[in-house]
Amino acid sequence: MNTRRIALGGIALAGLVAFAASATLSGAAEYKVEDEAIKASLTGKAGDAGNGKKVFLNRKKGNCLACHVVASLKDQPFHGQVGPPLDGTASRWKEGELRLRIVNSKIVNKDTIMPAFHRAEGLHRVLKKFKGKTVLSAQEVEDVLAYVMTMKE
Ligand code: HEC
Numbered sequence: 469m470n471t472r473r474i475a476l477g478g479i480a481l482a483g484l485v486a487f488a489a490s491a492t493l494s495g496a497a498e499y500k501v502e503d504e505a506i507k508a509s510l511t512g513k514a515g516d517a518g519n520g521k522k523v524f525l526n527r528k529k530g531n532c533l534a535c536h537v538v539a540s541l542k543d544q545p546f547h548g549q550v551g552p553p554l555d556g557t558a559s560r561w562k563e564g565e566l567r568l569r570i571v572n573s574k575i576v577n578k579d580t581i582m583p584a585f586h587r588a589e590g591l592h593r594v595l596k597k598f599k600g601k602t603v604l605s606a607q608e609v610e611d612v613l614a615y616v617m618t619m620k621e
Pocket residue numbers: 524530531532533534535536550551552553554556557560566569570573577579580581582583585612616
């Protein structure tokens with residue numbers, strides 16, 4: 469009986485440690501804004517466009533179609549029209565400018581309704597379990613960016 473309790477305690481403790489580690493990992497990456505762009509990869513690595521497409525479509529992650537039309541995704545339901553169509557966006561903007569817009573569009577347009585996908589600071593009244601966490605991880609931002617970079621005219 470006692471050994472079992474101790475064993476369970478060990479599992480709970482291991483769980484806590486794992487949680488603490490993932491909370492740190494999902495914290496906001498540091499980045500430098502210059503010329504209205506974030507020129508360097510948030511992770512130092514290139515993004516994966518295939519995973520980026522999944523994050524882009526995922527209603528609990530990017531949910532980008534809630535506000536944007538993308539012609540190549542016409543098999544997907546519900547394209548919102550609150551934001552501009554993203555077709556050709558990678559011909560209009562440089563990679564660093566698009567990275568900045570995904571990280572935090574409010575840096576270039578403080579009135580935008582586009583959510584900041586990688587900003588942990590400055591959020592008000594967030595639920596405790598989301599505190600210090602970003603909507604998308606640094607790698608997810610890079611993956612979505614790699615996918616958006618395929619949207620050329
Ligand atoms: C709640 C609505 C909303 C959501 C969700 C949203 N956006 Fe936006 N987005 C906008 C609006 C509005 C603009 C227009 C620019 C502005 O408001 O500053 C915009 C602009 C953009 C632009 C610049 C487009 C151009 O060519 O000028 C890109 C790129 C972009 N969004 C990508 C994304 C991606 C990627 C996601 C998902 C991770 C996303 N957006 C989610 C509302 C949204």
